[in-house]
Amino acid sequence: MESATDRDFGAIDAGRIDFRAGTSGMQRRRFLTGLAAFGAGALIPGCVSNAPVPGVAGAQPHRIDIHHHAFPPTLVAELAARKLANTFASNWSIARTLADMDQAGVATSIMSFPNPGLSFADAPLARRLARENNEYLARLAVDYPGRFGFFGLMPVQDIDGSLREIEYALDVLKAQGMGMLTNYGDKWLGHKFFAPIMDELNRRKAVLYTHPTLGSCCRNLLPDIPPTVIEYGTDTARTIADIVFSGTAARCPDLKFIFSHGGGSLPYLTERLEMMPVLDPRLRSRVPNGVLHELQRFYYDTAWIQNPVPLAALTRFVPVSRIVFGSDYPYRTGAETVKGLVDFGFSASDLHSVTRGNALQLLPQLRA
Secondary structure (H helix, E strand, O other): OOOOHHHOOOOOOOOOOOHHHHOOOHHHHOOOOOOHHHHHHHHHOOOOOOOOOOOOOOOOOOOOEEEEEEEOOOHHHHHHHOOOOOHHHHHHHHHHHHHHHEEEEEEEEEEOOOOOOOOOOHHHHHHHHHHHHHHHHHHHHHOOOEEEEEOOOOOOHHHHHHHHHHHHHHOOOOOOOEEEEOOOOOEEOOOHHHHHHHHHHHHHOOOEEEEEOOOOOHHHOOOOOOOOOOOHHHHEEEEHHHHHHOOOHHHHHOOOOEEEHHHHHHHHHHHHHHHHHHHHHHHHHHOOOOHHOOOOOOOOEOOOOOOOOHHHHHHHHHOOHHOOOOOOOOOOOHHHHHHHHHHHHOOOOHHHHHHHHHHHHHHHHHOO
16 A cells, blocks of 8 residues: 555655655754754745735735644654554645645745644654654755744653753754644643643743644544544643643743634633632632633634634634634645635734734744
């Protein structure tokens, strides 16, 4: 059977470093030398294209997609070996990615890794895959200037290894931030196990992008309804609640969180969350600035919420300045998300803020 790696990546990566076999020491040195010569500030310059922009006739691509997935070949190979590679992973390619971006008027996509991330791996394998895949995405940023950034992958099974990968990804590879799933082994992100990661990212005033996964509590609850439909949104709300009520949010005021899919079910639970410290005085010291203060300083992306009902809830829940454009490509197209945002009726200035301006405030290194 032809592998996803052979089918989708061989032609695209011809003539570049072959990451399918890993990165040799000489290749890595050449790559890092090229990255340094290219310059950290040049990773995301302005991008010029003649592609049409849905909803804005005649405009140049300018949008920044914060929720845009990549499937590097070494990761796909490991997923395929465990029968975890879905059709989207197997069919992903750089060519298709760029075509979707051009169709949606997206200048720059910040690439990340969806569920299962590296949760299937033991610590040594997770360390290797994190390094290889972070270098792969950093290479894309160099090879396609202006089109790609990335959120770094961490071997979360190994906290010391995660701290080393944070240093390497942010300082050497110039990642725009780091990425995590909403839980690992039923430890949500407010758990004390992750405190060293959160403290280091807070010290750096870094960005942490999160993507939902499934808790062991909630597998196969409804026949014929996959966990992406209900459980992912619920797990996002669950990890947000854990970050707030564990005291992590108050302890890490400079850590910038991005939550997928408009925060999942969070906007609809706001009243209950706000009442928690009232009903349970033990929680008050953990949220000294108030629950709503923490919830409204987080960022939320637009993936899968281009429907007017969740958009209306999110825009009443947080300021427009905390909403960033996300498509969830390849699971949805960028053009679908743009159309939903345009149809919702944002003002021109708010639409620009959501699709570009807020990302530049959150990630100032994206400025040309």
